[in-house]
Amino acid sequence: MFLLHLVIVGASAFTLQPEEHTAAARKCQSRGKYFKKYLRVEEEPVVLRCPQAPLASPDFSMRWHRNVSGRMVPREESRMQIQNEALWILPALQTDSGTYVCTVSNASYCNEVSVELKVFEKTEASLPFISYPQVLMASPSGLIVCPELSAFIQDKTDVTIHWYKDSALLDHDNRKFRALEGTTHLLIQNVSVADSGYYCCGMEFSHNGTQYNITRTIKVQVKQKEEEPIPVIVSPHQTILTSLGSRLTIPCKVFLGVSRTSGSIVWWMANDTVVEKAYPDGRVTEGPFKGYSENNENYIEVPLIFDPVVREDLNTDFKCSVRSSVSLQTLRTTVKEASAFSWEIALAPLSLIFLVLGGICMHRRCKHRAGKAYGLTKIKTGHEDF
Template structure:
């Protein structure tokens, strides 16, 4: 490259330096423009809406009361959170009967916060199917949520009530459900409980509203405690106060009674042929006791069957629960497919357990005597041989008797020959 030098006494540069200066300046500008382009490059676009995968309708329908706040959670966000600790996801909502996004015109009453759609307050016209769309740069999916808004009347109670169960003669809680969006500070939670629209007295020893929780404790549950309960609280948003009500339908079940189980089979010894398929039932008598709290299983040499036989040659069959003459039984069979010689030296045990008893019954498999046609037919063959010998003996005697008779007859005729008389000439 040609060098650039000063000429003369002035500070002017030689004209030979100008092309080099221009090229250097252009190179610097080009590099700066490239860096600027990289710095200002827009983010990668998200997946197009037409490429979204519809994952179906959420299993739970939201039933709400008119005039109260409604919060619809995006149902697929749980799977997104499990897949990534900080998912970069864009959420949008729309109604199934509308092409526009929600909210569109009612931003003051309907808005999106985090992964939830807020409707405050809800009206019956808000009933319908809402679709939540979640997308990022590489994936997009949709799920729908059903909302039903009812007028607050007794006729709507069966639809907007949450079923809960307590056991007779025990103590247990009712839980006011789905309040997490409105109770960020649980210490300030103030619930009022009603039974059949009548406010429960806090001094009543039967009911206790547990402070700071959404629970109502009922002592010594009776049949009369069944029915409809409601819990109510207030929620303040932008200076406006809203009522939030949840209805509960309490069902009281009888207490399940347990009895001491009795194993009535199998027998101590089971006969089987090697190579055959064998089923040994373990049958347990429970009387009037409950079946659900009694467990029944098999063991082989103090080891569970599924661990002792990984290949499944010996396995437990399906548990059967049934009643005969108003008495309960449970049964679990032990299945051999097939029986091998190793089973003859194994200690099998049927085990039953509940809160009142633990029992086991041992059984062993013995090889059954092998059936032989030769052994079975030997006596019959002997009989035929004896009868055949007798018959042949008698037949031989008859033939001998006839031969002797013929011989004697011939001998008698020769002993008396016919000679002519000497006096006759």
């Protein structure tokens, strides 16, 4: 009887009754669904990692259960197991699709996060759902990687990955494609748009004497590398008129053409010194970088801001520069006081009026003298002299 009592007590210590589980669940705080969904194919091993695994320690316990049944996943079962705080399904079936809840708790703490698993049938119709998108640029070479295999790789120095493109095996003697030994990478030579498509990578995995095949599908998209535009500075003008004591903004406007992307850098200098060092007090500063479009043409702009303009700025050499991977251009500008030109501008039209009036008077006087001297006969016309 004493031994039977010990067996019953020990069994109850490792068994969570439905009522106890419900009570514990009421106290447990839900963190919602994990952002990552596991999309796998049937008849292959699946490993679901608990997002709260870093919390697990000797002071915490971790358990898994399906959200539908609420039944706990035991540490060891024929097809579902918990290893290193992760849930292993060996192999996965379409009926395993659903929500799995990982719970981390101790005497005073309980948190749970749900993880979504969707198991698809191995058909071409499933490719858009189970494929991993990877992007390459048209270039002399590029790499793609066989993803999410770390749980099945025990010895990183002994990794053998088989690669396929459109169901055709890419052998090791292929000059175009080469699987890099000891890695999960595939090297592609002379990458072009024609290399776009579905790639499949696979490896063999042995667990408890059972051999499994693990595959991943990758959707590769190759993009043409856009040529870097040659930037052209279209402003500022060579001379900027302003008034002392006023606030002034001089934009450095750079034309990029029809290209929407550019690695160009625009900056200002004052007497061959960057603006920040030339004006540590912040009276003259560079404004924020801005990109925009006008009439389907693209520009970038960095303004130079004076707050305010002082007399020493009239003798300063300001320079806007733009650098790209293919060129460097510089444009200089100077600040002039507008009042220095105001009298000349105002007198210019007045001088013209005086010249015209003087010309008319001289014309009349010369004409009058010519009439008296030579006694020319006046021809009467229908127009009066002016």
